[in-house]
Amino acid sequence: MNRDFFKYQAQTTPFASGFEVEKAEGSYIYGKDGKAYLDFVAGVSANTLGHSHPKIVKAITEQAGKYLHVMVYGEYAQEKPVALCQLLAKATPEPLEVTYLVNSGAEAIDGALKLAKRYTGREEIISMVDSYHGNTHGALSVSGNETHKREFRPLLPMVNFIRFNDEAELQKITEKTACVIAETIQGAAGFLVPDFSYYKKLKSRCEEVGALLILDEIQPGFGRTGKLFSFEHFGIVPDILVMGKGMGGGVPVGAFMSSKKIMETLSHSPKLGHITTFGGNPLIAAASFATLTEVLESGLMEQTQKKEQLFRELLVHPKIKNINGMGLMLAVNLENPDYTLSVAKKCMEKGLIVFWQLYRNEYMRLSPPLTISEGEIRKGCQIILECLNEINE
Ligand code: PLP
Numbered sequence: 153m154n155r156d157f158f159k160y161q162a163q164t165t166p167f168a169s170g171f172e173v174e175k176a177e178g179s180y181i182y183g184k185d186g187k188a189y190l191d192f193v194a195g196v197s198a199n200t201l202g203h204s205h206p207k208i209v210k211a212i213t214e215q216a217g218k219y220l221h222v223m224v225y226g227e228y229a230q231e232k233p234v235a236l237c238q239l240l241a242k243a244t245p246e247p248l249e250v251t252y253l254v255n256s257g258a259e260a261i262d263g264a265l266k267l268a269k270r271y272t273g274r275e276e277i278i279s280m281v282d283s284y285h286g287n288t289h290g291a292l293s294v295s296g297n298e299t300h301k302r303e304f305r306p307l308l309p310m311v312n313f314i315r316f317n318d319e320a321e322l323q324k325i326t327e328k329t330a331c332v333i334a335e336t337i338q339g340a341a342g343f344l345v346p347d348f349s350y351y352k353k354l355k356s357r358c359e360e361v362g363a364l365l366i367l368d369e370i371q372p373g374f375g376r377t378g379k380l381f382s383f384e385h386f387g388i389v390p391d392i393l394v395m396g397k398g399m400g401g402g403v404p405v406g407a408f409m410s411s412k413k414i415m416e417t418l419s420h421s422p423k424l425g426h427i428t429t430f431g432g433n434p435l436i437a438a439a440s441f442a443t444l445t446e447v448l449e450s451g452l453m454e455q456t457q458k459k460e461q462l463f464r465e466l467l468v469h470p471k472i473k474n475i476n477g478m479g480l481m482l483a484v485n486l487e488n489p490d491y492t493l494s495v496a497k498k499c500m501e502k503g504l505i506v507f508w509q510l511y512r513n514e515y516m517r518l519s520p521p522l523t524i525s526e527g528e529i530r531k532g533c534q535i536i537l538e539c540l541n542e543i544n545e
Contacts (some may be wrong), residue, residue, distance in 0.1 A: 258286025
């Protein structure tokens with residue numbers, strides 16, 4: 153155990169495992185204990201292409217050899233951030249066109265909320281019960297879990313909540329609403345996929361009253377559900393798209409994207425409507441551009457459905473109640489949070505990393521890299537089944 157980790161590196165959980173990492177490559181993390189661990193969590197959906205993908209490492213190394221940080225956001229035209237934003241514009245449907253690069257998912261959420269308020273001139277934000285959008289004051293304000301918010305009030309005013317995937321609630325969106333924000337697939341709540349018709353109705357209600365629709369794709373983003381972004385499954389396009397995590401392939405990043413018309417409102421009255429020193433950092437942009445290029449060109453996205461199917465075929469056990477989710481973001485319902493924790497610990501002992509969902513600890517999280525092989529899926533599922541057989545509730 154690394155005592156200095158617990159002594160000097162601030163923790164906000166009493167339960168950190170303190171697992172010590174030697175190196176990581178592909179679908180494996182290698183511990184300082186000399187063991188290899190198959191990773192079904194991928195840095196909580198961040199390592200889209202597995203660990204230390206050679207193309208990402210090459211892109212970072214090449215950029216590091218040229219220059220690192222040179223100026224705050226938006227002043228200089230730097231090759232990699234420009235290329236990333238251009239490729240995002242090409243790869244997403246209209247009217248999504250311009251991208252503002254930031255440092256994390258939560259910052260991207262804050263930027264998106266500011267943009268919606270600024271564009272509409274309205275104050276009310278509507279979010280979803282059980283949503284998770286991050287931990288800055290702004291992102292926490294629109295997150296729909298009281299336990300995580302209570303002690304940090306006052307938060308943003310004028311934030312109201314509706315139930316996710318409940319059409320009857322859509323009437324609460326009115327002419328006073330600046331924006332509705334939703335995770336396209338609710339993550340912390342257990343990878344909840346809404347009914348197919350839900351987003352069309354939500355979007356049309358937003359259009360009716362002039363509210364903007366913000367979709368948080370921080371977890372599905374970059375291909376995890378078989379499309380670059382999961383809203384593409386639902387036949388709509390958000391007014392503001394938020395991404396993070398998996399777009400970096402292992403480096404810290406976030407972004408919000410919209411039409412030029414909407415985004416321009418952050419550039420006047422006041423100008424500098426959102427600024428950040430390191431947003432659009434060339435090293436990070438190089439990694440993200442390499443990730444996006446590989447996701448678009450490798451055929452990995454197209455394989456996710458088959459891989460999901462394999463997980464579903466293999467993970468059949470009396471202790472598994474159901475499996476939520478889509479593509480390679482799956483939540484396995486073991487009904488009892490303590491049991492799920494015991495299974496996760498046992499899996500780790502046997503060389504498999506799994507986790508649990510933030511609000512619904514009874515759900516075991518499976519979000520492996522898109523590069524996971526069929527053999528690795530079989531191997532990991534075998535370990536899970538062994539653990540379920542060995543541990544009694
Ligand atoms: N939104 C969703 C759906 C997330 O899953 C997360 C992170 O888990 C965030 C926002 C916040 O992103 P970050 O942790 O990069 O601030």
